[in-house]
Amino acid sequence: xxxxxxxxxxxxxxxxxxxxxxxxxxxxxxxxxxxxxxxxxxxxxxxxxxxxxxxxxxxxxxxxxxxxxxxxxxxxxxxxxxxxxx
Amino acid sequence: xxxxxxxxxxxxxxxxxxxxxxxxxxxxxxxxxxxxxxxxxxxxxxxxxxxxxxxxxxxxxxxxxxxxxxxxxxxxxxxxxxxxxx
Numbered sequence: 051x052x053x054x055x056x057x058x059x060x061x062x063x064x065x066x067x068x069x070x071x072x073x074x075x076x077x078x079x080x081x082x083x084x085x086x087x088x089x090x091x092x093x094x095x096x097x098x099x100x101x102x103x104x105x106x107x108x109x110x111x112x113x114x115x116x117x118x119x120x121x122x123x124x125x126x127x128x129x130x131x132x133x134x135x136x
Numbered sequence: 137x138x139x140x141x142x143x144x145x146x147x148x149x150x151x152x153x154x155x156x157x158x159x160x161x162x163x164x165x166x167x168x169x170x171x172x173x174x175x176x177x178x179x180x181x182x183x184x185x186x187x188x189x190x191x192x193x194x195x196x197x198x199x200x201x202x203x204x205x206x207x208x209x210x211x212x213x214x215x216x217x218x219x220x221x222x
Contacts, residue, residue: 063193070197082204086196106192107149110172111156113199118168120206127213134220 064090064102089113150176150188175199 059076060069061083072079089109094100097108145162146155147169158165175195180186183194 063197066190066193068190068193068197070194072201074201078204082197082200085200086193089196089200090193101189103187103189103192104152104154106189106196107152107154107172107176108156110175110192110196110199111149111154111168113196113203114168114171114175115158115160117199117203117206118164120203120210124206124210124213127210127217131213131217131220134217 063087064094064105066102086113149173150180150191152188172199 054073056071056073057076057079058069058071059079060067061080062068063083063086068083070079070083086109089112090102090105093108093112094102094105097105100108140159142157142159143162143165144155144157145165146153147166148154149169149172154169156165156169172195175198176188176191179194179198180188180191183191186194
């Protein structure tokens with residue numbers, strides 16, 4: 051969507067600066083960045099020998115896993131909702 | 137949970153092998169890995185100048201964003217469900 055208003059901000063994740071672009075508010079984008087930063091630090095604590103590329107990949111793996119679990123929950127709830135609505 | 141049965145598999149993501157451990161089935165874990173791989177390749181196509189660590193971080197950023205959107209949906213649905221249940 052070319053004329054949608056875009057937010058461009060710089061965030062710091064795991065010691066690196068990233069310029070990210072999105073249609074969300076900057077506070078939402080900062081929240082996302084800080085969650086990724088937290089998760090990377092948590093994973094690096096448990097795997098101190100891993101380089102940052104691998105830590106980032108494992109962070110993505112964990113998040114996709116959480117996403118799929120949440121999606122399952124959503125689908126179950128949707129089913130329940132449809133039953134209740136008749 | 138120490139005595140929960142754990143699955144240990146090797147998966148390939150973006151040209152690197154990762155040993156991942158989880159309590160899920162190996163097919164679920166392979167699905168997660170292939171989704172991360174797809175997402176990394178998609179982001180690298182749009183940003184061919186980025187190194188793999190940055191691509192992985194942006195993949196995590198995108199996934200956390202998707203996760204939060206889904207969580208919003210879930211919370212709205214939960215509210216609707218509670219109203220219907222009285």
